[in-house]
Amino acid sequence: MGSWWEGIDESRLLIAPDPGANENGSACLLSLRHPKSGNRASYLLCNGLLQELHWFKQPYGSWFLGDYVSEDGSLYTATPIDPVFIMLPIFEDARMKKGDDPGKFRQLEEILFVNDCPGYRHLFSMAEDCMEVVCEIKEVGSTKFFRLDDTKVLAWLLCKVSQLKQTLPALDQNYAAREEKDTLVDAVSILGEYLKEDTWLKLLCNHFKLDSLEAKTIVSDFEICPTDAGSSAGSSNFSQGKNTSEKKAGRNVKQAKKAKVETESRNIKEMFTRASRRRN
Numbered sequence: 001m002g003s004w005w006e007g008i009d010e011s012r013l014l015i016a017p018d019p020g021a022n023e024n025g026s027a028c029l030l031s032l033r034h035p036k037s038g039n040r041a042s043y044l045l046c047n048g049l050l051q052e053l054h055w056f057k058q059p060y061g062s063w064f065l066g067d068y069v070s071e072d073g074s075l076y077t078a079t080p081i082d083p084v085f086i087m088l089p090i091f092e093d094a095r096m097k098k099g100d101d102p103g104k105f106r107q108l109e110e111i112l113f114v115n116d117c118p119g120y121r122h123l124f125s126m127a128e129d130c131m132e133v134v135c136e137i138k139e140v141g142s143t144k145f146f147r148l149d150d151t152k153v154l155a156w157l158l159c160k161v162s163q164l165k166q167t168l169p170a171l172d173q174n175y176a177a178r179e180e181k182d183t184l185v186d187a188v189s190i191l192g193e194y195l196k197e198d199t200w201l202k203l204l205c206n207h208f209k210l211d212s213l214e215a216k217t218i219v220s221d222f223e224i225c226p227t228d229a230g231s232s233a234g235s236s237n238f239s240q241g242k243n244t245s246e247k248k249a250g251r252n253v254k255q256a257k258k259a260k261v262e263t264e265s266r267n268i269k270e271m272f273t274r275a276s277r278r279r280n
Contacts, residue, residue, distance in 0.1 A: 014053075014076045030119035034224055035085050035194045042225040043086070044078045045122055050086065051078035053225035076225065083123060083130050084156065085194040090114060091131065091148045092199065105138050105145035150203070157195075157204050161187045184208060 027046035034041040044051040054077045094111040095103030108127055112120045128144070134153045135146045164187035169176035178186075188204055195201040205211070 014078060028122065030122055031117060032086055032119045033089065033114075033117060035089050036192075036196060038089070040117075040226055043081070043119075048126065050081055050083050050123070050126065052081040053078055055225050081194075082160075083126050084134060087120075087123065087127055087131060088134070088148075088153070088200065089196065090120065091135065091146065095147050102149075103147055105136070105147045107143065107145055111146065153200065154203055154207065157191065157200065158207070160191055161204070161208075164190060185210065 027044060030043045030045055031040050032043050033039065042053045044053060056075055056077060091111055094106045097103035108124060112124055112127060114120050131146060134148060134156050136149045136152075138145045138147075161184070165180075165183050168183055168186060169178075175183075188201075188208065188210060191204065192201045195204070
């Protein structure tokens with residue numbers, strides 16, 4: 001897969017979808033800002049498919065890596081992510097919106113020029129195709145100017161919620177028995193992992209008349225792979241990231257009230273895992 005692993009000083013196991021055998025399987029590791037936290041995170045761009053890297057800790061397992069065994073059992077997974085999530089924050093900043101003013105139209109070259117994150121420049125052709133769904137566009141000659149549109153963003157988010165509400169009940173029979181309101185909350189909370197709480201998540205919660213506390217991040221054993229801020233996008237090392245206990249400390253206090261539900265249906269990550277095993 002090209003030379004995306006350059007700069008990594010030890011062998012790691014990466015599980016990723018096969019994007020196809022075009023362009024000689026070229027891939028590159030990008031350092032971008034996570035759309036919710038704004039922290040640097042690692043993403044894999046392979047043949048036009050953007051994938052988010054996660055670190056998964058399996059303390060009681062091991063893996064064969066070539067001719068030797070890695071004893072710690074941890075691995076990395078790359079899962080496809082809609083590029084719109086990644087680009088929402090920089091398009092939001094680029095329009096320089098103030099109050100009721102809808103903001104400015106900008107060229108893609110300007111929007112994707114982020115001083116401390118050159119990785120966004122690799123997303124130029126991708127941004128031109130996918131950001132039309134959430135932006136107003138003006139054409140002057142052969143030049144396009146983009147401006148993020150709140151109404152279009154909300155419509156796009158509602159489509160995502162609808163897709164999740166249809167998908168989640170199919171993952172687990174216990175989950176399928178949940179009430180529609182609970183399924184809605186879970187769908188919004190999944191999207192909330194990639195949305196800033198004071199803007200898009202708030203907009204989504206207001207639309208559904210949900211308390212923002214209900215839409216806090218769901219329990220997960222996966223962690224986003226952060227990127228060393230001092231590394232270049234082409235040579236960023238994988239990192240194990242923050243201790244999972246830090247995430248547990250920030251969980252929604254309402255989880256205590258939902259303990260019985262989670263005991264019966266487990267968490268959403270486990271549902272995906274069981275569904276995947278049944279398919280295999």
